[in-house]
Each structure stands twice: as C-alpha cells, then as structure tokens.
Amino acid sequence: MTVNLEVSEGVGTLRLDRPPMNALDIATQDRLKELAEEATRRDDVRAVVLYGGERVFAAGADIKEMQAMDHLGMVRRARALQDAFTAVARIPKPVVAAVTGYALGGGCELALCADYRIAADDAKLGQPEILLGLIPGAGGTQRLPRLIGPSKAKDLIFTGRMVKADEALTLGLVDRVVPAAEVYEQAHAWAARLAQGPAVALRAAKESIDTGLETDLDSGLAMERNWFAGLFATEDRERGMRSFVEEGPGKAKFL
Numbered sequence: 001m002t003v004n005l006e007v008s009e010g011v012g013t014l015r016l017d018r019p020p021m022n023a024l025d026i027a028t029q030d031r032l033k034e035l036a037e038e039a040t041r042r043d044d045v046r047a048v049v050l051y052g053g054e055r056v057f058a059a060g061a062d063i064k065e066m067q068a069m070d071h072l073g074m075v076r077r078a079r080a081l082q083d084a085f086t087a088v089a090r091i092p093k094p095v096v097a098a099v100t101g102y103a104l105g106g107g108c109e110l111a112l113c114a115d116y117r118i119a120a121d122d123a124k125l126g127q128p129e130i131l132l133g134l135i136p137g138a139g140g141t142q143r144l145p146r147l148i149g150p151s152k153a154k155d156l157i158f159t160g161r162m163v164k165a166d167e168a169l170t171l172g173l174v175d176r177v178v179p180a181a182e183v184y185e186q187a188h189a190w191a192a193r194l195a196q197g198p199a200v201a202l203r204a205a206k207e208s209i210d211t212g213l214e215t216d217l218d219s220g221l222a223m224e225r226n227w228f229a230g231l232f233a234t235e236d237r238e239r240g241m242r243s244f245v246e247e248g249p250g251k252a253k254f255l
Contacts, residue, residue, distance in 0.1 A: 002028040005035045005045075010195030010255075011188055012045035014088070016052040024106040025062035026077070029084040032110075036087035046199055047191035050088070050097040050114055051184055052107070057097070057123070060105030063132070078137060085138045089113040089210075092203040094194040098187035099123050100180060104162065109136060112143040115206065117173070118187045119165045120180035125173055126162035146213060148172045198236035198254045204228075 002018040002025075014035055016022040024032075039045045052058050069077065088095065088110065097103075097114035103125045111117050111125070119125070127140045135141055136157060145153035148171050156163070156171075168174045178186050194202065204227040212220030231237050236254050243252035 001031060003031040003035055005038060007042070007045055009192050010044065010046040011049060011191040012039045012042070012047070013049045013051055013188070014039065016050075016058055021056055021059035021102070022052045022107070023060065023062040024058055024110070025065050026080075028062075029081055033080075033084035033087045036084075036091055039093070040087075040091050045093065046195035046197075047094040048091055048096070049184070049187045049191050050095065050110060051187070052098075052100060052103075054100055054180075054184075056101035056107075057099045057103040058107030058110055059102045060107055060128070081138050085109055085113050089139070089143075092206060093199070094191060094202060094206070096187045096190050098183045099125070099174065100183050104128055105136070105140075106138050109138040109140045109143065111174075112139060112147060116175050116190065118176045118178060118183055118190065119168060119174040120183045121165050121177050122180055123165045123168070123174075123177075124162045125165075125168050126160065127157050128160040128162070130158060130160040144173075196253075196255060198234070198240060200234050200236060201231055204231060 002016070004015045004017055006013045006015060014032070016028070018025070018028055022028075039048050066074075094116070095114045097111040097117045099111055099117055099119040100123060101120070103111050103123065105128055108125050108127055127136045127144065129136050129140070136144070141157065144156065152171050163171065163173065165174065165177045169177050176186070208220070208224045208227055211223060239254065240252040
C-alpha cells in the first residue's frame with residue numbers, strides 16, 4: 001500500500017510509503033482519502049501524524065502520470081484530487097505534519113492540511129507548479145494564503161521557489177524546526193499529548209477555528225457560542241471542572 005495507517009497510544013500515523021520520493025499519484029491520493037476517513041471514524045485514533053519517512057515527506061504529484069492526462073481527464077480528476085486533501089484537513093482531531101526532506105507541490109499542500117507542522121532543519125518546502133505551466137491544484141492557492149498571508153503566498157506560488165526550513169519558519173509555513181532525526185518523535189509526542197485531551201472539546205475548537213476563518217465574525221461567534229454551551233452536556237466537561245475544583249488546574253484525566 002502507498003499509504004498506511006498505524007495506531008499507537010491513541011495516535012494514528014498516516015504514513016506515505018511510495019519510494020523513492022512519495023510521489024502522489026492517483027492511487028496514493030485515493031488511498032490517502034480512504035485512510036483519512038478511517039482515522040476520522042475510529043475512536044482509538046484521537047490525534048494524527050502525517051509522515052513520509054526519514055528522508056522525504058512528499059516531493060509532489062506524479063508528473064509522468066499527469067503528463068499523460070489531457071484537459072478532459074484532469075477536469076474529471078481535479079475534484080477527486082482536492083477531495084483527498086480535504087479529507088485530511090477535515091479530520092476532526094488534532095493533526096500534525098512531520099516534514100522531512102522535501103515537501104513540494106502536493107507534498108506542501110498535504111502539510112498545509114495539518115493543524116501544526118514540525119519540520120526537519122534540512123527540509124525544503126514550496127509550490128513549484130508554476131514551473132510546469134500550472135498552479136497548485138490540491139488546495140495550495142487557498143490554504144497557503146490563509147496560513148501565511150496573500151503576499152507571501154503569491155511570492156512562493158508565482159516564483160515556484162523552494163524555501164529552507166528556517167525561512168519556512170519565519171514565513172509561518174512551519175511551526176517548529178528540529179533536528180532531522182527528531183522530527184517524527186516530536187510530532188508523535190505533540191499528537192500523543194493531545195490524544196489524552198477531551199476529544200469533543202478538541203473537535204469543537206478545531207471546527208470553530210477552521211470554519212470561523214471562512215465566515216464573518218458574527219457567524220463565527222454564533223458557532224463558538226453553540227459549541228461552548230453544547231460542551232456543558234459532555235462527560236469531559238463534568239470531569240474537567242470537577243478535577244479543577246477538587247485537585248487544581250491541569251490534572252483532569254479524560255480517557
């Protein structure tokens with residue numbers, strides 16, 4: 001399989017496994033969607049790590065496969081391509097990308113679907129589609145400017161240039177840079193800590209932030225208000241407040 005889902009300590013690792021560069025061909029895209037939806041459904045998956053292995057995250061689409069497609073073929077395929085990445089972005093649980101080596105084109109777009117990105121100090125990221133006479137087609141023109149702002153996103157997309165980890169950190173494209181050997185370990189630790197948290201409240205927080213960014217302030221506040229009040233019906237809220245009163249802050253166990 002070109003993508004696998006491995007679960008440990010409440011953390012599901014979505015592992016790309018298509019050597020040598022984890023090129024995201026159609027079969028890999030479809031498998032990614034299938035496993036993202038499985039991670040969404042499974043109660044034993046409480047947080048997710050996106051990982052491509054020690055050497056490379058994903059170096060982009062399978063160009064040879066794309067070169068053989070004509071306009072009609074891509075019209076038929078483009079929605080499925082976006083749907084695969086959207087399935088990852090909509091996992092209602094904390095998702096962290098562990099970025100090693102190259103995260104280019106579709107690889108960068110996949111990292112953008114995560115809630116948090118930890119990159120190796122030798123990682124390189126970018127959207128080089130313009131160099132092929134194309135634009136990003138798996139969410140890059142939409143998620144990148146929402147993350148780092150339109151001007152910075154246009155610079156990367158217009159030029160197609162790669163950025164090293166330190167510049168990616170400055171741009172806000174990644175959130176933490178660590179030694180290459182520690183990327184997966186630190187990503188898993190981030191996910192494992194959140195996997196111990198209140199699952200429904202984490203889902204509410206993620207949906208409120210993500211959906212709120214796509215709407216006006218009043219609508220976002222209404223959604224936040226509804227989620228906030230609704231969480232008072234959960235066992236986790238009862239447990240969290242009881243623990244706070246009896247033991248002090250930060251000691252509640254939610255599993």
